Amino acid sequence: MSWEDNVRRVIPYVPGEQPKIDKIIKLNTNENPYPPAPGVLKALEELKEGYDNLRKYPAPACDALEEALSEYYNLPREQLFTGVGSDDVLSMAFLAFFKGEKPVLFPDITYSFYDVWAEVYGIPYKTVPLNENFEINGEDYDIPNGGIVIANPNAPTGIAKSKEWMEQFITRHRDVVVIVDEAYVDFGGESCISLIDKYENLLVTQTFSKSRSLAGLRIGMAFGSKKIIRYLKDVKFSVNSYTMNTPSLVLGSASLKDDEYFREKVSAVIKTREWTKDELKKLGFIMTESKTNFLFASHPERKAEEIMNKLREQGIIVRHFKKPRIDNYLRISIGTDEEMQEMVRVLRTFL
Numbered sequence: 325m326s327w328e329d330n331v332r333r334v335i336p337y338v339p340g341e342q343p344k345i346d347k348i349i350k351l352n353t354n355e356n357p358y359p360p361a362p363g364v365l366k367a368l369e370e371l372k373e374g375y376d377n378l379r380k381y382p383a384p385a386c387d388a389l390e391e392a393l394s395e396y397y398n399l400p401r402e403q404l405f406t407g408v409g410s411d412d413v414l415s416m417a418f419l420a421f422f423k424g425e426k427p428v429l430f431p432d433i434t435y436s437f438y439d440v441w442a443e444v445y446g447i448p449y450k451t452v453p454l455n456e457n458f459e460i461n462g463e464d465y466d467i468p469n470g471g472i473v474i475a476n477p478n479a480p481t482g483i484a485k486s487k488e489w490m491e492q493f494i495t496r497h498r499d500v501v502v503i504v505d506e507a508y509v510d511f512g513g514e515s516c517i518s519l520i521d522k523y524e525n526l527l528v529t530q531t532f533s534k535s536r537s538l539a540g541l542r543i544g545m546a547f548g549s550k551k552i553i554r555y556l557k558d559v560k561f562s563v564n565s566y567t568m569n570t571p572s573l574v575l576g577s578a579s580l581k582d583d584e585y586f587r588e589k590v591s592a593v594i595k596t597r598e599w600t601k602d603e604l605k606k607l608g609f610i611m612t613e614s615k616t617n618f619l620f621a622s623h624p625e626r627k628a629e630e631i632m633n634k635l636r637e638q639g640i641i642v643r644h645f646k647k648p649r650i651d652n653y654l655r656i657s658i659g660t661d662e663e664m665q666e667m668v669r670v671l672r673t674f675l
């Protein structure tokens with residue numbers, strides 16, 4: 325017997341790197357290239373004045389933020405949950421809702437944190453292969469299961485299912501919790517939030533990290549029936565009450581008040597995405613139909629890893645997953661127009 329026999333051993337999730345050098349074009353972690361809303365800066369200055377408040381614990385129920393979310397989404401607070409990024413929200417949801425013996429299902433190619441949470445919490449799971457076009461085949465999920473997680477739009481494929489398709493899917497799985505991870509929905513997907521009153525077992529998660537340019541603050545949220553949110557809060561408050569810090573609560577709510585800026589920047593990213601897609605097509609790349617702030621691209625004649633390394637030599641960082649089926653693809657986050665023009669220019673030099 326060794327103390328190590330009792331260790332919960334896991335292979336952790338590996339986030340994309342955050343290089344220390346400044347002069348790079350960073351297109352590897354789907355951050356937003358634009359600064360957060362100007363209202364956030366104003367709130368930051370007000371925070372400075374009230375800096376003495378940092379002595380105190382934050383509001384455990386995330387009042388300021390939940391009130392702002394409640395107003396923005398026109399939902400009662402009992403249908404909202406907030407956490408330290410949607411990673412925290414999803415991790416709490418895995419802990420709260422998946423305790424059965426049947427496997428939790430999610431696609432073989434999707435956000436690579438799902439299997440890590442399942443492993444760390446000892447939740448049985450099974451991955452369901454996407455088809456050859458990286459699409460979800462709904463019928464493949466008609467097997468005994470203890471819950472389902474779907475990223476919509478999916479990552480790293482960028483492909484979205486319509487709300488109609490999602491509703492059809494949810495109606496077939498009323499007896500388990502269905503989590504829909506909408507981290508990228510603002511870039512062209514259709515949200516399932518309007519379905520939460522109809523399906524008590526549905527939990528929709530979103531984040532401020534991508535569309536609101538606030539990855540550094542770590543703000544994520546979930547929407548659901550009063551019942552499902554109650555269960556989620558009960559688990560969360562049994563683990564750690566004070567997860568969200570005061571600055572995040574204040575700055576996050578400020579970001580919600582600047583809707584015009586938000587819409588403008590989201591449209592800018594979408595426009596740049598479509599421009600980049602056309603340029604990459606001209607260079608021979610094939611791509612999925614992305615509804616996100618990244619492109620999932622493969623070149624029929626050149627290895628993805630080779631392209632990634634060549635870009636890297638020129639200070640441009642994109643993401644490559646050494647995983648079956650997708651190891652010849654690159655996930656390229658959408659930056660500013662100038663950044664994407666530079667990437668296309670560099671690609672032209674060797675393709």
Ligand SMILES: *Cc1c(COP(=O)(O)O)cnc(C)c1O
Nearest residue numbers: 409410411435479507531533544
């Ligand atoms: C980025 C991402 C998340 C997590 O985002 P947070 O920064 O933790 O809010 C969750 N799901 C998917 C699919 C993502 O791409």
